[in-house]
Amino acid sequence: MNDEIARFFATNNFIVTFSLDGYKENHDRNRIFIDRRKSFDTVIKNIKKLKAVKNELGDNNPISFNCCFDLYTDLEKVVYFFEENYHEFAPFFITYAPIKKVDTTYYEWCDKRYLNDAEFKKGTLYESKRKLENKLFYKNEFSTEFKEVAASLFLGELTFYIRNKNHNIGILRNSCLPLSKMTVTPDGKIVLCEKMCEKFPVGHVNEGIDWNKLCDITNALIRFFNSDKCRKCKVRAMCEACFMYLDSNGMISEDFCNKKITNFEKELEHHYKLYEDRVNILDVLKDNRDNILKVQEVSK
Numbered sequence: 001m002n003d004e005i006a007r008f009f010a011t012n013n014f015i016v017t018f019s020l021d022g023y024k025e026n027h028d029r030n031r032i033f034i035d036r037r038k039s040f041d042t043v044i045k046n047i048k049k050l051k052a053v054k055n056e057l058g059d060n061n062p063i064s065f066n067c068c069f070d071l072y073t074d075l076e077k078v079v080y081f082f083e084e085n086y087h088e089f090a091p092f093f094i095t096y097a098p099i100k101k102v103d104t105t106y107y108e109w110c111d112k113r114y115l116n117d118a119e120f121k122k123g124t125l126y127e128s129k130r131k132l133e134n135k136l137f138y139k140n141e142f143s144t145e146f147k148e149v150a151a152s153l154f155l156g157e158l159t160f161y162i163r164n165k166n167h168n169i170g171i172l173r174n175s176c177l178p179l180s181k182m183t184v185t186p187d188g189k190i191v192l193c194e195k196m197c198e199k200f201p202v203g204h205v206n207e208g209i210d211w212n213k214l215c216d217i218t219n220a221l222i223r224f225f226n227s228d229k230c231r232k233c234k235v236r237a238m239c240e241a242c243f244m245y246l247d248s249n250g251m252i253s254e255d256f257c258n259k260k261i262t263n264f265e266k267e268l269e270h271h272y273k274l275y276e277d278r279v280n281i282l283d284v285l286k287d288n289r290d291n292i293l294k295v296q297e298v299s300k
Contacts, residue, residue, distance in 0.1 A: 003047040006053040016050060017064040017095075017181070019194065020042055021077030025119070030068070030296075047089065049097055053149065062091040070099040072110060072120040076128040079150045097195070102245075102256045129153070137279045148185040150222035155282060171222055178218050179209070192217070195244040217243060220250030233257070235264045 005057060009016050020043050021027040028038035050063065065082075069075060082094060101107055114120045137139050139224055176193065181203075183194040190203040200217045203209040221243055226231055230252075233239070239260055245252045 001049055002017065003049070003053065005052045007057070008182045009050065010057045010059040013059070013061055015061050015064055017066050017194070018047055019068070021068050021073070023074075023081040023160060024067075026073055026078065029120070034206045040143055051088070059269045060091065062093055063089065065092060065094045066097060066098055067087075067094050068097045069125065070110065071107065071122050071125045071209075072114060074124050074128045076131050077154065079132060079146065079153070082149040083143065086149065092273075094149065094152065100256075100259075102259060103247075137274060137281070138277075155191060169237055171225065172218075173236065173240075173242075174240055178214055178243075192243050200243070200246070217246070217250075220246060224250065224252055229257070233261070235261055 008014075019031060020040075021031060022030075024040045027040045027043070031039045031043070033039060047063070049248075053059075054061070067078065067082075069078065082089070099106055111122070114122065132150055133154065136147065136154065142150070178192060181193055183191050183196070184205055185191065185198055185201075188205040189198055189201040190205065190209065191198060191201050200213070201210075202214045202217065224246070225236075225241075230236060230241075241252055241256070241260075245256055247253060270279060
């Protein structure tokens with residue numbers, strides 16, 4: 001990012017999303033350039049450049065972080081990283097994105113990659129999340145910044161519940177609206193989001209948006225949402241199904257749906273366990289409710 005690009009973003013009210021997976025060691029595991037150079041330092045440099053320009057021009061729009069994590073991620077370190085940099089990044093919000101096991105060989109690759117690696121161990125995710133949960137809900141040992149950074153990690157599907165509670169859910173459910181955000185690939189293809197890679201391009205920077213392709217993919221998602229399978233699903237209002245999960249036939253796999261239901265049931269069971277321990281998640285995180293609604297609307 002150079003000064004010209006930063007000024008363009010700031011003067012045109014862009015909300016820029018940085019892919020930043022928390023602490024340096026975690027981020028640099030996967031976020032690398034084509035020549036194998038690690039990208040953490042470059043991302044931090046770009047954040048500082050954009051923030052300096054935004055401050056100079058009086059642009060108060062937040063920046064956004066897309067923070068991916070997997071079974072090897074230490075979430076405690078991730079949260080501490082954003083807490084420590086809170087005032088340098090503010091205002092900002094974080095979208096935590098677990099790397100799912102659906103339609104990917106990523107975890108098989110990780111199992112081989114980290115087989116004899118003492119630094120990254122499978123299962124670190126769950127151990128670190130338990131530590132965060134204990135600090136947040138049982139020991140009550142946290143700063144305001146910590147709570148804001150950690151909140152959405154524990155709300156999970158309740159985030160959708162908070163947003164949808166007093167509103168009729170739209171035809172696109174919890175999916176982003178088409179073109180509310182977009183990603184451009186290195187060769188100029190326009191796709192609906194960074195998670196779709198080059199699947200379902202909807203245009204090119206030199207030709208603009210291909211409205212027929214955009215309508216086709218939008219209608220495919222709506223058809224799936226209107227199918228009996230999806231319409232009668234008990235967790236449909238709290239499901240993150242969106243364009244990125246569509247296959248080449250315009251369907252979302254049975255594997256995704258089954259795992260979604262199973263994971264939701266486990267999460268609900270865990271929330272009830274917290275309630276039995278007299279821990280009310282929404283009460284502990286009540287100061288974040290308005291922020292959650294705002295973040296959800298902005299991120300859509």
